[in-house]
Amino acid sequence: MATQPTDIRLTLKPESRLELIDVSERVEAESGDFFDVYRKSAYASHHTTAGFFEQSFARRLKHDPEALEKYVGSFKKLFPPNADYRHDQMELRDELSDAQKLVEPRNADSHLTYIGAGLENCVTYLNERRAPVFFIDLDGTNGDTRRTRKTTVVGFNSETVVQEQVLRIPMGSHPIGSVNLWDPKVGVLQQIEEHIATLGIEKGRVSLSLSPDEKNTGLTVNEYETLLMRHDLPDVLKNPLRFMAMRGVNMLRDPGAIKEKAKDYMKYDLVHVVNEFIEATGLSDTKVERIIDKFFQVPANRFLRMKRKVDLIVSDEGTGNGRIINGTYQSPILVQWNRNQDRTRTVNVVFSRFE
Numbered sequence: 001m002a003t004q005p006t007d008i009r010l011t012l013k014p015e016s017r018l019e020l021i022d023v024s025e026r027v028e029a030e031s032g033d034f035f036d037v038y039r040k041s042a043y044a045s046h047h048t049t050a051g052f053f054e055q056s057f058a059r060r061l062k063h064d065p066e067a068l069e070k071y072v073g074s075f076k077k078l079f080p081p082n083a084d085y086r087h088d089q090m091e092l093r094d095e096l097s098d099a100q101k102l103v104e105p106r107n108a109d110s111h112l113t114y115i116g117a118g119l120e121n122c123v124t125y126l127n128e129r130r131a132p133v134f135f136i137d138l139d140g141t142n143g144d145t146r147r148t149r150k151t152t153v154v155g156f157n158s159e160t161v162v163q164e165q166v167l168r169i170p171m172g173s174h175p176i177g178s179v180n181l182w183d184p185k186v187g188v189l190q191q192i193e194e195h196i197a198t199l200g201i202e203k204g205r206v207s208l209s210l211s212p213d214e215k216n217t218g219l220t221v222n223e224y225e226t227l228l229m230r231h232d233l234p235d236v237l238k239n240p241l242r243f244m245a246m247r248g249v250n251m252l253r254d255p256g257a258i259k260e261k262a263k264d265y266m267k268y269d270l271v272h273v274v275n276e277f278i279e280a281t282g283l284s285d286t287k288v289e290r291i292i293d294k295f296f297q298v299p300a301n302r303f304l305r306m307k308r309k310v311d312l313i314v315s316d317e318g319t320g321n322g323r324i325i326n327g328t329y330q331s332p333i334l335v336q337w338n339r340n341q342d343r344t345r346t347v348n349v350v351f352s353r354f355e
Helices: 023-030 055-060 065-078 098-103 108-117 188-199 226-238 242-246 260-281 288-297
Strands: 006-012 019-022 040-045 122-126 134-137 149-156 159-170 177-180 203-210 217-222 309-315 331-336 344-354
Touching (some): 019 065, 023 040, 023 149, 055 122, 065 134, 065 242, 108 217, 108 226, 122 309, 149 309, 159 203, 177 226, 203 217, 217 309, 226 242, 226 331, 331 344
Antiparallel strands (some): 006 149, 019 134, 040 122, 040 149, 159 344, 203 309, 203 344
């Protein structure tokens, strides 16, 4: 009899704001034969400031936590804490109560680092060789408080595509913009949930991907908070160095008018950022000056690792009714940095069953 897919739910308690936690080690502690029984593992983060890197990328960095931390660190320098993020200006956050404003993390830098560095809410690893699988938390503490984090790991041996569909997503009139695909007005979540129930998927995956002909657009899974998505992320797409230039103070009110002195200041900082990036990824033959110049010359999508595909894990969690494993604030978000002619984007949806 074939082994049925199973899931393990873990609770993590980071000890520092940036922390790498080997989730595979925790899985082995809970189920010692997990990686012998299953050929593949799907890892899902329930959070918008903590996730995983794809196995191919982690392998390229030799699953080395120091290299991974240096790589993430290069993006954290692009998006330093305490810069002039709208998301962190609590007096503007109308959706929060006065009590919530007192404890809400000022973590726009972590959201932007998550998106820019290419962290993912869900990844799949082959279990053929034992290597660490790091849950990378960018916001593990809030002041002196350690935050509680959750991740789900699904073990399976094979995967079967059971249905595909194509969605047309209306976009706004602005060249730089984003759409929350979980917004009830868009209707994507309702359609997906209905398909999961109709297809009887108890454990599996829903993949959202952009059609190959879609340009100047990307996908991420993050918090669709208005100030973050309508101000901070567009600011990064227009001028990726804006927040690094501020260095924690309101140095530039006009991101399009970078003074030469400020530009030289950023180039000095960028030498250190790029050196850390090169050291982490092993690109020792790349010329630093050429990379630095590209930061000033090309659009954000050329070096921000915006995705063209995101995965969402489906699990019944023992109930018999499969559902998308989703954190409270997680939403798939479609981002564009230049509008197309008909102001819509094509998203392909693939439903798969784990076996």
